[in-house]
Amino acid sequence: MTTIASNLQAVRAAIMAAATEAGRTSGEVTLLAVSKTFAPDAIREAYHAGQVHFAESYVQEALSKIAALHDLPIEWHFIGPIQSNKTRAIAEHFAWVHSVDRLKIAERLSAQRPAHLPPLQICLQVNISEELSKGGVPSGEVAQLAMKVARLPHLDLRGLMAIPAPSDDVSAQRAAFARLRELRDQLCRQGLRLDTLSMGMSHDFAAAITEGATMVRVGTAIFGKRPLHNY
């Protein structure tokens, strides 16, 4: 077995263990392989080991990989910061976007989504740890943004995403993920149908699953340490 295939097997086993311990099934948790900085060959290898969902953070890099891998029926997720001049490429080439944090970006993605494609699946990125430097809408402004995004015609608002401040303390990890879950539950009580919590990375996906993650975004634990320069 290749390193990527055995890493994937280990990550899947850890997802299963965390889900079981939380009284959930592993079928409730979708694994996104975060392939940013890794070459198409690594993605191909993961695909042949059964991985279907891949996530990218940089538009230019992603477009060249999507072209190189067009023969594979991969579901592409965009998880990086979004500049206005990149929305068209994202709307045309991805199935999901997890990092929407402004109405203007959502409006552009909706307007630019090609008519022959299904609605773009959207998560709103929430600045759950209230870090000044990080992207994401502040918790107090999520509801207002969500109500507006939910009305856009070519988007399907599925849920919330967060990248909490990194911590080695499992209870701190869980507290941040619980806040995102509570925000999602609040929006559901206000009438939105949100089934997705995109939370948890290599170092904290088990805690995220304990708190209800439905998508975990795992890079390093599958592909290894990222190179300093992209492929």
Ligand SMILES: *Cc1c(COP(=O)(O)O)cnc(C)c1O
């Ligand atoms: C890079 C990245 C990940 C994956 O992080 P790892 O620690 O390598 O698992 C997850 N989510 C986002 C938004 C990222 O940018």
